[in-house]
Amino acid sequence: MSEGLPEDIDWLRAVKSGLVLEGVLPLVDLPRLREALYGRVEGMLCYSIAFERDQAGRALIRGRLSTALRLECQRCLGPMAQPVDVELMVVLVTAESSLEALPEEYDPLVVEGGSVRLRDLIEDELLLAIPLVPRHPLGQCADPGLAEGDLSSRDGARPNPFAVLAGWRRHPSN
Structure with missing residues (x-):
């Protein structure tokens, strides 16, 4: 087991030795992820990453990311x-020609050369984990009108913006 996350890693050597990396990484060190976050970036990412081979001899990176x-x-x-x-x-x-032969449960990572940038891989996985539309569960929003899920009128006094369209309807001519 090794501490720290190297910038680049020789994946062939890491797989051959069965390298395991565990540690924490500040979220502020992930620039693409920072752009997707709200306000000041705080927090740590806990990671555990292992390089290994599967039963068919394919080189794998397995791990868990928590934050x-x-x-x-x-x-x-x-x-x-x-x-x-x-x-x-x-x-x-x-x-890329070997992608078609992979079982469905595997996500491929096409590597060029002998190194892998683990931070990029971690950042990609975290970006993919962000919900398409992040929302509090119903009842937990700061605005009570929104907490009930009523987006049409919070105080009941808001006019319908589409009411003007009712006058545009054509009446059938005689």
Whole structure:
């Protein structure tokens, strides 16, 4: 077992030795992920990554990524914590032609050369774990009108913006 996350890693050597990496990584160190987060970026990512071979001899990266991401709720536009617990399993392939022969349960990672950038792989997995529309569960938004899920009128006094279209209807001519 090794501490720390190297910038680049020789994947062939790592698979051959059965390298295992475990540790924590500040979320602020992941620039693409930072852009998707709400407000000041805080928090740590716990990771466990193992390089190994499967029964068919394919080179694999297996692991687990755990953190809480601070996202913007699309219901109330306030901050929300999104727990993330991602199981990572990718097969390393050197040519795109070998992608068709892979079992469905494997996500391929096409590698060029002898190194893998683990931070990029981790960041990609975290970005994929962000919900398409992040929202608090009903009843947990800061705005009580939104918490009930009533988006049409919070106070009942808001006019219907489509009411003007009712006058545009054509009446059948005689």
